[in-house]
Amino acid sequence: MASKTAVGVDIGGTGIKAGLVDLEKGVLLSDRIKVSTPEGAEPPDVLAAVKEVLGKLDVTDADIPLGVAFPAIVKSGRTLSAANVSQKWIGFEAEKFFEDGLGRDIHFANDADVAGIAEVRYGAAKGQAGLTILTTLGTGIGSALLYNGVLVPNSELGHVQRAKHGKDAEAFAAYSAMERDELSWEQWAERLQWYYSYIEFLFSPDLFVVGGGVSKHADQFLHLLDLRTPIVPAVHRNNAGIIGAAALALVTDAPELAQAETPLEAEPDSAAG
Incomplete structure (x- = not known):
């Protein structure tokens, strides 16, 4: 049975946020945890900050899916641009970097795309x-x-x-x-x-x-x-990145063409898990 909860991490130019999400309702089950994005936002420092928010969230079970949103074009796990983060992310194997650093599988996607997922599954575009x-x-x-x-x-x-x-x-x-x-x-x-x-x-x-x-x-x-x-x-405003990243965390087969929904006539809960 697919998980009904997932963790979403939303990496931004000024802050890194995380929360545990109910995938059926599209709401946070935890407090929203936030730390400042490290100055310069280079890969090792951002990884350390992601570890910090996950530690504060106290969700360590690797069986709970984890999605990460990032402010860049993301294709096949590689970041092809950099918005308000270090230029070192351009052409960087970001998904593998986070997976290796966190010691677990993740789903990695663009931050605006995951906000769209939150709205199509649980919000204004449903x-x-x-x-x-x-x-x-x-x-x-x-x-x-x-x-x-x-x-x-x-x-x-x-x-x-x-x-x-x-x-x-x-x-x-x-x-x-x-x-x-x-x-x-x-x-x-x-x-x-x-x-x-x-x-x-x-x-x-x-x-x-x-x-x-x-x-x-x-x-x-x-x-x-x-x-x-x-x-x-x-609908989801500042939590959209967290909720959308968590919602996409169950998609593992095609990270660059992540399906937001099964066909529209399907029951909403069947898409969420």
């Missing part, structure tokens, strides 16, 4: 047919593409370019840009209007889900956007 695009608005803009409940991994829609401006979308429209440029909600929404209209034109999605910490303020800006596509806030 049961949604067609194409759902989740975006996380924070220091940058992360994205996850989910088609009929199946993850298409490693999209980087925060890096679409603004013609003639020399900067990508996240430099212009991420939540950090609002803070940096001291924008009002209305002014920031004008930038988001450009971004979501452009993504809508490129992909014709059926649903936008907006995640990241700012999603708790969705009532301040989502109603200001004029789109053909429904746009809703994410």
Whole structure:
């Protein structure tokens, strides 16, 4: 019988979080444990911090599946980019590095992708047919593409370019840009209007889900956007990475094409385990 619990670890540029997750309900069964990401975020230091959060979580049973989310393009266990972490992660055998360092198997995936998994299994995109695009608005803009409940991994829609401006979308429209440029909600929404209209034109999605910490303020800006596509806030916010990483921890056969769900008509609990 598949496990009904798993551990999720969410590695970010500023913090590393972990928790024990109920895979049937998509909720934390433990406190959320967090430590600061080590300065420079080089591989040995990040591994030590992951060991620290797992030690504080006090879940040592290797039979409990473990999923790890990381802020990079992840393909076949290798990190191909580095967002707010050391450049040493580029082209690095990260999944094997963590497995060797932790002495156990893990499932390793991109952080925005696992947030998408959390929302399609347990949140705003559950049961949604067609194409759902989740975006996380924070220091940058992360994205996850989910088609009929199946993850298409490693999209980087925060890096679409603004013609003639020399900067990508996240430099212009991420939540950090609002803070940096001291924008009002209305002014920031004008930038988001450009971004979501452009993504809508490129992909014709059926649903936008907006995640990241700012999603708790969705009532301040989502109603200001004029789109053909429904746009809703994410449900899991700051816990999405933990929950999604744990949910994917049971997928071991195809880490770069991890299925978010069995077909949509299946019972939700059968997908969770």
